Amino acid sequence: MSYAQYGIGTMSETYVHGYDPRENERLQDQAGTLVDLLHFDTSYPSGSVVLEVGCGVGAQTITLAQRSPDARFTSIDVSADSLAEAKRKADAAGLTNVQFQQADIFCLPFAPEFFDHVFVCFVLEHLSRPVEALAILNRLLRPGGTMTVIEGDHGSTYFHPDSSAAHMAIHCLVELQRLAGGNALIGRQLYPLMVEAGLQAVHVSPRMVYVDSSRPDLVDGFTRRTFTAMIEGVRESAIRAGITDPQAFDAGVRDLHRTAETDGVFCYTFFKGTGEKR
């Protein structure tokens, strides 16, 4: 069993977030630009043992481990290639509190109640059985431990000037993710998913990215180089899957770039949920 069958796998045609250099750069940009918005309220006490699930190439790992220098992290991913890249980054950052391990979320080599905390970021969107995954992770938590889950929601995207072509281009990514067994609209569902998985005291807070031209760093770092680049990245897959045609898709991407002009506005929302094991 591997993540690939749930739509996660760096070499898989069905993996929506690809593994080409541009896509990697996007994931880095995303972590760099949004780091405070997503992570400012996550830090773990000295001595905590934390599981990071689906660390990928380490986009969140560096931030996590630097923010909690006296916690020890086990960061897992199904892809050995991603882990090698993550480890290279962690070494370059001088981190000594992270160990990387290849593992499958549905077949984990850890004892029940082994971890104080679990951290899951941009993983559930790829899974066809997200509640089952959360329930498995919940069993790894000691009583009183916490789980933190962060997901985006592509249906939270709106902008000015409005454009149905742009919405259709975004829909291509949503549809590809759905065909791969995932759900690109999962952010809004964190609360019911975490409750259903058995977590207690679940609290979800939205993290909205609002971009207008008074915030040029976000115009470039988020609207252009994160979100629009992500949509552009599925062009060939979406055309091949017959979800769109080149002309329609390119018109949508042009309209997304249009929202990055001086009178444009772009909105997107991430959701961050926390819950407790009791």
Add this chain to the structure above:
Amino acid sequence: MSYAQYGIGTMSETYVHGYDPRENERLQDQAGTLVDLLHFDTSYPSGSVVLEVGCGVGAQTITLAQRSPDARFTSIDVSADSLAEAKRKADAAGLTNVQFQQADIFCLPFAPEFFDHVFVCFVLEHLSRPVEALAILNRLLRPGGTMTVIEGDHGSTYFHPDSSAAHMAIHCLVELQRLAGGNALIGRQLYPLMVEAGLQAVHVSPRMVYVDSSRPDLVDGFTRRTFTAMIEGVRESAIRAGITDPQAFDAGVRDLHRTAETDGVFCYTFFKGTGEKR
């Protein structure tokens, strides 16, 4: 000239926010439930002279005036009936720092640079010429004065379970507002509108209302009694205008109520902009 020709007017068929008791209750609920979210960061210094534009039945006026007890407010609306109701409320609240005045935003009886501050809430959505309105109001500000603008954006609405019927029911309100010359998606446009009107140092912050069943006050006060009630309120108008039929509309409203159940989630975003006169 009256607001009615821009889609504002309590007796007008084209006024999307009607003037029936249920609609009034909705406006009150909205102010009550969302007061902190929308207004926590608005207070005016002692001695300030403030113009509130389009006060309606005083839903925001009481909050505004109570939060700035040593400022003096002139609250205007085009409707004498609304003003009478607003005055009754202000008297009941014991307010002595508000005067009410019947006036049209496009034909205002005030001298240039008369006001220290201008406050505009849920007004631009009804206007076909919002930039012109803001430019007129800007001229009433003294140099160094500020303008505060709050608007919703119905296109910011999403929910779980997702439902195309519910989105179509919301679209009925958007379409009615458009036919009346207004724009129910105006919230996202505040930044470019305020800049185009000549305001300086414009800053827009989104105010997202996120509702899940851990927040029963918002489930009832916002999802059910504010947003869904507002959509239900346009049922007859939307059917009469041929935008929908009873069956489709009622299915959409049912699905909106569905989002208020235990595993439901509802999201909506208001936008608050501030700018300076220089």
